[in-house]
Structures are given as structure tokens and as C-alpha cells.
Amino acid sequence: MSSGAASFPGAFPVHPDTHSGITNAKLGMWLFLASEVMLFATLFTTYVVLRVAAPEWPRGWEVLNVPLAMANTFILISSSVTMVLAYAKCWDKDLAGFRRFMVLTIALALAFLVIKGFEYGAKFEHHHYPSTSIFYAVYFTLTGLHGLHIIGGIAILGYFLAMSYRQDYWEHPLFLGRIEGTGLYWHFVDLVWIFLFPALYLL
């Protein structure tokens, strides 16, 4: 019993791996996220060690823009919601709804980057660079790496939004799994920020 055999030439039926019940794509994405957890955990540990060892360290709100970061937190959480709603629309095979929520997710992600840009711009204007101090090195490295992940995520989201305009791609039985995988990555990026925000700005 093949599931969802698509209509275009070269289409193949899709079964999840019957041994584990999980598709290779989903398992692969979780493995990738596990490696990303180690990456950010390493940087967090570095931050802790450097901060504890430092003779002095500013409180986050003394140096960083908490209202902007709080806005960014709301933006990223909202983008996680729109992402999971895009997945729900994909499940319902609601193409217009899917595209709407993908566009919203991308727009929110871009808004996050714009605000980050203002934050970084303000720092550079005052001649605060990663090389200025260990505090700024930590701040720029952590938020910069996270920002790169946002940019990568925007590229992936844009790709699938564009692909949804091809009927054979939209109707492909693997498409839902791809959107779910994209969602997993995007929620992870949100998760990292959920920890970054208090760790850098509020402590």
C-alpha cells in the first residue's frame, strides 16, 4: 500500500522507515539539531567560564538594549507560531494559507535581523566591537552566530515558499515532512534565543 504516490514522472511512494517509524529526514534533522545543541552549549559554557573568571563584568541591561531584545524575543516567538501554523496549513493542503504563514514567518525573521542591525549599528557607532572587550567578544559571537542561523533559516524558508509555486513540488508526498523539518530547525533557532536573551541581557 503505497502512500500518496505523486503524479509526476519519477514519483515514488513514501513510507516512513518501518524499523523506527521515523523518516530519514526527520531523524537526520534531529541529529543535526543535536550537533547544534552542542555548538551553542559550548559557547554558553565559554561565556560562563569567561564571566566567572573576569574581575568585573557589566550587568546586561547596563550595556545592552533590553527593550529591543525583548521586542526581538516576541518577534521570534511569533515567527515560531507562524511556522507551526504554516505546517498546519500544509497538512490541510491549504496552499494559500501555507504561503501566507511562510511569508509571515520570513517577514518576522527579517524584522528580527533589522532590529539586530540597529543594535549592532548602535554598538559600532560607539566604537564597541568584538575586539573591544571580552564582554563584547562574547556578546557579538553568541548573537552573531545566532544571527547567521536566522539568515540560513530565511534562505530555507524562502526556498520552500518558492517551491510551493511548483505544483509537482507542492503535491510531492515528502513536502509535508520537509516543512516539518524546516519547522524543527526554526523552532530550535527560537529556542537558542530564548536562552540567549536572559543570559546576555538580563543577568
Add this chain to the structure above:
Amino acid sequence: MTDHAAHRPNVALYLKVFGALLVLTVATVAVSHLDLPKGPGIAVGILIALVKAGLVAAFFMHLKGEKALIFGLLAVTVFFMLHLFVLPVADHHALQERIVPIVPQGPGDIGKPAEGHH
């Protein structure tokens, strides 16, 4: 019908989680204004962050109701992550005792501990 290894979405639940996340974000900032001492302040901040992370992981990432294999993978990850957090600071007591002031030493003194330390 389509053979879904994927999870059935529940929009009402997603919106409820969204509400909870917004409230918890406000709580995170509110707590930071309470001027708690460092230890409790960090603990509360991390605790709220863990709850938010748990909500995102369980409901948005569909971990609730996910197959055991994924949990196994995450358990291994968390196991090593905890080691990663602990190991760099695990011997900080021993390091404190070993800190010695820099004393000029002649070539014959190489290997000798500084005066007053054993």
C-alpha cells in the same frame, strides 16, 4: 490516504502555547527587575527559560508524542551537554588553591613551588 509519519497539527493548542510563551517572556523581564541576589536571579531566569524551551520543544517541535528513538537521541545529547557544562568548572576549587604569586626564580629553581606554598 496519505501515510503520515508527521504529527497532526492542533492550531488551538499552538495558540495557547503562544499565549503562555508571551506571558513567560514578560515574566522573565519582570523577574530581572526584582533585583534578586545573583544566585537566585540566575536560577529563576534559567528556570523560566527552561519552561519556555519545554513548551516550544513539546508542542511546536512535536516532541510530545514523538517516537522513543528521538528521545533517546536527545537523552544522549543532554548527557554530553551536562558534561560539557560541568567539566570546565569542576576543578575550580583545586585551581583556587594552586594560584601562586609570580616569584622570580633562578634556573635551579625550576619545578620548585613558590615560597610559602606546598
